Amino acid sequence: MMKKIIILTILSISALFAQVNEAVEVPYISYEIKMGKGFDAVNANCLMCHSFGYIINQGPQSKDFWHKKVVKMIVHFKAPISKEDVEITTNYLFEHYGNGALK
Amino acid sequence: MQRRDFLKASLAASAVALGSSASAGVTGQPVDSRKVSKIAFPEKRPLITYSDRPPLLETPRDSFTKAITSNDEFFVRWHMPEIPTHIDPDTYKININGLVNKELHISLNELKTAFEQVEVTSVLQCGGNSRSAFNPVAGGIQWGSGAMGCAKWKGVRLSDILNRAGLKKDAVWIGFNGLDNAAYYETPTFIREMRIDELDDHVIVAYEMNGEDLPYLNGYPVRLVIPGHYSDSWVKMLSNITVTNEYKSLFFMDVAYRIPDNDCECETPENKFKTTKPITTMNVKSVIGYPTNNTVVYHNSHVVVRGVAFDDGHGIKDVVISTDGGKTWKEAILDKDAGRYAFRAFRFAFKPTAYGKVSIMAKAINRLGAEQPLAQDIKWNHGGYKYNGIDVVTIEVV
Known part of the structure; x- marks a missing residue:
């Protein structure tokens, strides 16, 4: 999903940097994210709003932290994540990007 | 402190x-081992890249030998994933509305010709700059020391714009909104609110950065510049300024960018301080x-x-x-x-x-x-x- 093409259109237009007179394309980066149980739910629920970079650059965190992050996405950002997926994504995030602590 | x-x-x-x-x-030194990526974003040289969507780019340490951070190495931090990829400078308008005597729709040309032009050289720093120094790991992007930069900004005093519109007597709050949007319609937009008495004459609506148009990723065509304050309220692609008499409850005001409201501005993971305040200056x-x-x-x-x-x-x-x-x-x-x-x-x-x-x-x-x-x-x-x-x-x- 979300195939974005790496085109640095605006760098090639003119020396004056034509700014956004032409459509700007922000490069797509394929972040190396760990595969494992629950990844499909992460792929379906998280990538809609943000890159995997947001996940892997949070640093290792507790299960409680990841749970609260997922809940924040629902409560504050209104992401339509099902109850089931809250648990699946939390477990995935803690398993691969956790610090071993529950709290 | x-x-x-x-x-x-x-x-x-x-x-x-x-x-x-x-x-x-024990707090240590911020992480300093990250390398710039091989990917150059529009108008940027390759920077330390945390995310492409929304774009999060950090300036490497060796840039900070200079008093001015060049536009192509200036850090980037957006909150919303949907950023317009096309802006027409001839039709772009900044709307001023709410508790004003006269609503304004200011074009870029008007901004540059119908108001006094002012310049300020100011640091722009993310409140979470150097976050990776904290231990245990604090929530959020693990920035090193480069979520900051200093530029010469040119634009128009916010107060001049507000005076032109004429504030009504009961005006207290000003909400600023940019053109970036969330993926879901229901997601609250990134509006920042400031009290009118917080905004002095140094606050400008800027269209130029180091003598060039603002780079797209730094908020082209106009952004708010609030010298001395962390960058969370320096709204990019500024499109709307709404004057109100009451504070609107918003996620990015009430939950994000806040610190414990005590003298040490500190807490522990086990014992978080209940009341918080904005990070401000x-x-x-x-x-x-x-x-x-x-x-x-x-x-x-x-x-x-x-x-x-x-x-x-x-x-x-x-x-x-x-x-x-x-x-x-x-x-x-x-x-x-x-x-x-x-x-x-x-x-x-x-x-x-x-x-x-x-x-x-x-x-x-x-x-x-x-x-x-x-x-x-x-x-x-x-x-x-x-x-x-x-x-x-x-x-x-x-």
Whole structure:
């Protein structure tokens, strides 16, 4: 999903940097994210709003932290994540990007 | 931040100078090992890249030898993933509405011709800059020291725009909104609210950065510039200014960018402080741009340490350098003063005589006498905001 093409259109237009007179394309980066149980739910629920970079650059965190992050996405950002997926994504995030602590 | 115990603490500073082996609960140095990516974003040279959507780019440390951060290496931080990819400068309008006598729809041309044009050189720093120094790991992107930069901004005073619109008597709050949007319609938009009495004449609506149009990723065509304040309210692609008489409850105002509302602005993970306050103005800070960690130099050669220092607009009085783990401090030379909100570049001649690893520490002191604490003396907060520890780089003398 979300195939974005790496085109640095605006760098090639003119020396004056034509700014956004032409459509700007922000490069797509394929972040190396760990595969494992629950990844499909992460792929379906998280990538809609943000890159995997947001996940892997949070640093290792507790299960409680990841749970609260997922809940924040629902409560504050209104992401339509099902109850089931809250648990699946939390477990995935803690398993691969956790610090071993529950709290 | 007051640090009464500073002298005592600096005697024991050799521990921190040895590096980032922070034990549980002790703040260390921010992560400094990240390399720039191979991907250049529009109008940017390759930077440290945390995310492409929304774009999050960090300026590498070696940029901070200069008082002005060039546009192509200036850090980038957006909150929303849907950023317009096309802006027509001929039809772009900034709308001013709400409790005003006359609604305005200001074009870029009007902004540049129908108002007094002003310039301010000011630091722009993310409240979470250097977050990776906190231990345990604080929530949020683990920035190193480069979520900051300093530019010369040109634009129009916000107060001149508001005066043109005419504020109604009961006006108290001003909400600022940009064109970036969430993926879901229901997601609250990134509106920032400020009290009218917080906004002085230094606040401008800027269209130019270092003599060029604002780069797209830094908010083209206009953004808010609030000198002395962390960047969370410097709204990019500013499109709407709404004056109200009551505070609107918003996620980015009520939950994000807040710190414990106590004297130390601190808490523990187990015992979070219940009441919070916005991060608002910046504390005194400095970053060494040269040398960088792991730079190798010959002994008895001539090293010029360079860096930048800043605060919230009181101005930098001194930057002092230690090369002996904080036992003794010597004054660096401060370069030209580009205004109280700007980076103050400093330099310090250093001739390493001993072999092996040497740590160079920089501490800035502002005109109020506030100075940077040792990293280890900085207490934790859940969002990892406002880190301003004494900067340390460790070089190798051969």
